Amino acid sequence: xxxxxxxxxxxxxxxxxxxxxxxxxxxxxxxxxxxxxxxxxxxxxxxxxxxxxxxxxxxxxxxxxxxxxxxxxxxxxxxxxxxxxxxxxxxxxxxxxxxxxxxxxxxxxxxxxxxxxxxxxxxxxxxxxxxxxxxxxxxxxxxxxxxxxxxxxxxxxxxxxxxxxxxxxxxxxxxxxxxx
Amino acid sequence: xxxxxxxxxxxxxxxxxxxxxxxxxxxxxxxxxxxxxxxxxxxxxxxxxxxxxxxxxxxxxxxxxxxxxxxxxxxxxxxxxxxxxxxxxxxxxxxxxxxxxxxxxxxxxxxxxxxxxxxxxxxxxxxxxxxxxxxxxxxxxxxxxxxxxxx
Numbered sequence: 525x526x527x528x529x530x531x532x533x534x535x536x537x538x539x540x541x542x543x544x545x546x547x548x549x550x551x552x553x554x555x556x557x558x559x560x561x562x563x564x565x566x567x568x569x570x571x572x573x574x575x576x577x578x579x580x581x582x583x584x585x586x587x588x589x590x591x592x593x594x595x596x597x598x599x600x601x602x603x604x605x606x607x608x609x610x611x612x613x614x615x616x617x618x619x620x621x622x623x624x625x626x627x628x629x630x631x632x633x634x635x636x637x638x639x640x641x642x643x644x645x646x647x648x649x650x651x652x653x654x655x656x657x658x659x660x661x662x663x664x665x666x667x668x669x670x671x672x673x674x675x676x677x678x679x680x681x682x683x684x685x686x687x688x689x690x691x692x693x694x695x696x697x698x699x700x701x702x703x704x
Numbered sequence: 705x706x707x708x709x710x711x712x713x714x715x716x717x718x719x720x721x722x723x724x725x726x727x728x729x730x731x732x733x734x735x736x737x738x739x740x741x742x743x744x745x746x747x748x749x750x751x752x753x754x755x756x757x758x759x760x761x762x763x764x765x766x767x768x769x770x771x772x773x774x775x776x777x778x779x780x781x782x783x784x785x786x787x788x789x790x791x792x793x794x795x796x797x798x799x800x801x802x803x804x805x806x807x808x809x810x811x812x813x814x815x816x817x818x819x820x821x822x823x824x825x826x827x828x829x830x831x832x833x834x835x836x837x838x839x840x841x842x843x844x845x846x847x848x849x850x851x852x853x854x855x
């Protein structure tokens with residue numbers, strides 16, 4: 525009899541223990557999701573992780589100088605892509621952009637900057653991180669674009685020199701046509 | 705000898721110190737991950753254990769569970785459940801580290817810092833996790849026993 529009572533107590537304790545544990549995890553999840561949506565540093569709930577192991581080589585064109593915006597690698601670009609605080613900016617022509625671009629990227633062709641900038645400016649808040657890219661390693665449009673943007677007062681600029689070529693190669697999310 | 709050892713680890717001050725160590729370490733470990741979710745997700749990705757769709761949600765929630773459990777262990781609320789959760793985490797960490805150790809992957813542990821420069825030696829990490837696990841289990845058992853005896 526005594527033994528049975530003892531085992532019942534144990535059982536109740538384990539149930540309580542388990543429920544408390546579940547409660548803690550639920551509370552933590554709520555806090556986590558809340559913080560993730562409102563902290564401004566949040567990441568998307570489901571990430572887009574490529575299956576390929578990414579080479580992290582950083583090749584920059586000759587015209588890249590000290591003092592130019594920071595150059596980032598593919599995996600860094602991938603990380604930035606998860607952040608809600610980042611805007612990708614495609615410096616290639618409208619034609620290339622419509623053929624395919626990094627998902628969610630805006631198009632601001634360097635060669636038609638004056639025509640495009642007024643349209644794009646409203647979607648480019650100065651407090652966001654802007655990552656410019658173009659075709660690939662040899663392409664300098666992204667670099668030139670960030671130089672102009674810096675003069676316009678943008679502070680947080682980065683360049684992804686791997687560009688469209690590396691992004692597409694790695695099978696990362698892309699968009700076609702115009703972005704909504 | 706064994707009795708003496710048991711007496712020491714069941715001493716209330718020893719348990720208090722254990723609580724501070726375990727709770728403190730987990731709180732400390734959670735803060736950098738909460739501040740840098742992107743980097744932490746990348747580290748989780750590098751472990752190559754979780755399916756890709758779960759990486760981000762895991763990286764978002766895990767540090768908060770660590771933080772809450774750490775706070776609970778120190779403040780003495782829900783100590784049994786919190787220490788049980790932390791012990792389970794440690795088991796998972798030990799398995800994850802060992803798997804990648806055996807695979808020969810040289811990865812950043814992401815234990816305390818999401819900074820890639822903060823790389824630590826695999827064996828040391830394992831030993832540290834094992835020591836913490838012993839503390840966690842001891843805390844769980846001592847509190848659980850105390851609860852049972854109180855009834």
